[in-house]
Amino acid sequence: MIRSVITGTGRSLPERRLTNAELEKMVDTTDEWIVARTGIRERRIAAPDEFLSKFATEAGRQALEGAGVPAEKVGLLICATVTPDMPIPAAACFVAHNLGLTNAYAFDMQAGCSGFLYALSVADAFIASGRAEHVLVVGGEILSKYVDWTDRGTCILFADGAGAVLLSAKEGEKGILGVVCRTDGSQSDFITMPGGGSRNPPNIKENIDARLPFIKMKGNETFKIAVRSLTEVSEQVLRDQGFTAADVDVFIPHQANTRIIEAVGSRLGIGADRTIVNIARYGNTSAASIPIALDECVREGRIQPGNLILMSAFGAGLTWAGALVRW
Numbered sequence: 083m084i085r086s087v088i089t090g091t092g093r094s095l096p097e098r099r100l101t102n103a104e105l106e107k108m109v110d111t112t113d114e115w116i117v118a119r120t121g122i123r124e125r126r127i128a129a130p131d132e133f134l135s136k137f138a139t140e141a142g143r144q145a146l147e148g149a150g151v152p153a154e155k156v157g158l159l160i161c162a163t164v165t166p167d168m169p170i171p172a173a174a175c176f177v178a179h180n181l182g183l184t185n186a187y188a189f190d191m192q193a194g195c196s197g198f199l200y201a202l203s204v205a206d207a208f209i210a211s212g213r214a215e216h217v218l219v220v221g222g223e224i225l226s227k228y229v230d231w232t233d234r235g236t237c238i239l240f241a242d243g244a245g246a247v248l249l250s251a252k253e254g255e256k257g258i259l260g261v262v263c264r265t266d267g268s269q270s271d272f273i274t275m276p277g278g279g280s281r282n283p284p285n286i287k288e289n290i291d292a293r294l295p296f297i298k299m300k301g302n303e304t305f306k307i308a309v310r311s312l313t314e315v316s317e318q319v320l321r322d323q324g325f326t327a328a329d330v331d332v333f334i335p336h337q338a339n340t341r342i343i344e345a346v347g348s349r350l351g352i353g354a355d356r357t358i359v360n361i362a363r364y365g366n367t368s369a370a371s372i373p374i375a376l377d378e379c380v381r382e383g384r385i386q387p388g389n390l391i392l393m394s395a396f397g398a399g400l401t402w403a404g405a406l407v408r409w
């Protein structure tokens with residue numbers, strides 16, 4: 083059977099660390115509150131002259147090098163992001179050019195924090211159908227440039243970075259076993275950036291003055307539905323493939339909040355020993371959080387051949403997704 087196998091991974095993060103102590107000087111918050119309520123201690127923030135494709139390119143380059151696959155063999159590049167370099171063209175076009183992907187077509191995927199797993203699902207379908215032999219999937223965000231630095235409910239959370247995987251068609255039992263993706267637009271107002279699009283366009287000054295092109299979130303409402311949805315989608319992708327949570331070797335959840343991760347882990351019965359949590363160092367990097375964590379696990383030897391990896395994400399849309407991979 084042909085499966086999509088992760089043959090290379092990569093990650094790239096800005097140098098600049100923004101600590102909770104620095105945020106204490108910017109908004110009415112404390113290190114204690116941020117650590118206790120979110121688990122975040124510091125996050126990476128892009129410099130004024132840095133933008134998404136810089137980090138997405140570097141993460142993608144590492145994934146290609148790790149796999150040992152020449153750039154011209156990649157048939158498709160998907161860049162999962164809500165913060166592209168600019169609305170037109172897609173960030174994926176810049177990344178494809180930077181990496182020399184001369185035979186790939188490239189597009190952006192917008193599914194909030196679930197973007198990486200949505201992109202993984204599309205990439206897997208391209209490989210399964212024979213339309214591509216190698217697909218590069220990048221999840222990257224520069225959320226710091228869309229954060230309202232006067233809103234303590236969001237500016238402490240969101241951050242920047244990129245992660246990538248190369249998927250290659252291979253015969254055998256290893257690779258992506260299944261991906262489940264879900265969307266519910268009835269609660270689209272939970273996480274939004276209301277300005278900058280055609281509804282509240284940027285060429286109307288009042289929209290800018292009203293601070294509409296900034297991320298807004300109903301944190302508390304989102305928290306509850308995130309726990310429920312992440313649990314359900316994780317259970318479903320496991321059930322679909324004939325597994326239970328007891329079979330999972332490594333659980334890589336989207337890094338939105340340690341309390342969400344702990345609540346989902348406890349509902350699934352997956353303890354801290356099998357759960358990857360790096361939010362303390364990186365904050366919430368949306369579509370980048372899972373591929374960054376995956377790359378760290380691979381490079382630190384935390385994932386071994388034969389391991390069963392569960393990944394799940396939840397975000398704006400609302401969107402949520404779960405994926406199961408045999409390493």
Ligand SMILES: CC(C)(COP(=O)(O)OP(=O)(O)OC[C@H]1O[C@@H](n2cnc3c(N)ncnc32)[C@H](O)[C@@H]1OP(=O)(O)O)[C@@H](O)C(=O)NCCC(=O)NCCS
Pocket residue numbers: 110111112115116119120195234235238273300301302303304305308338339342366368396397398
């Ligand atoms: C955002 C989040 C950390 C807030 O934590 P919370 O425990 O839910 O906090 P609440 O929003 O209920 O606010 C509780 C109080 O803390 C205050 N507060 C909010 N941010 C604060 C901050 N940075 N520092 C100090 N106090 C803060 C609120 O104003 C509120 O005060 P009040 O009771 O006087 O009104 C949390 O809701 C969360 O992580 N939500 C989900 C995020 C998510 O999953 N997103 C999806 C993927 S992106």
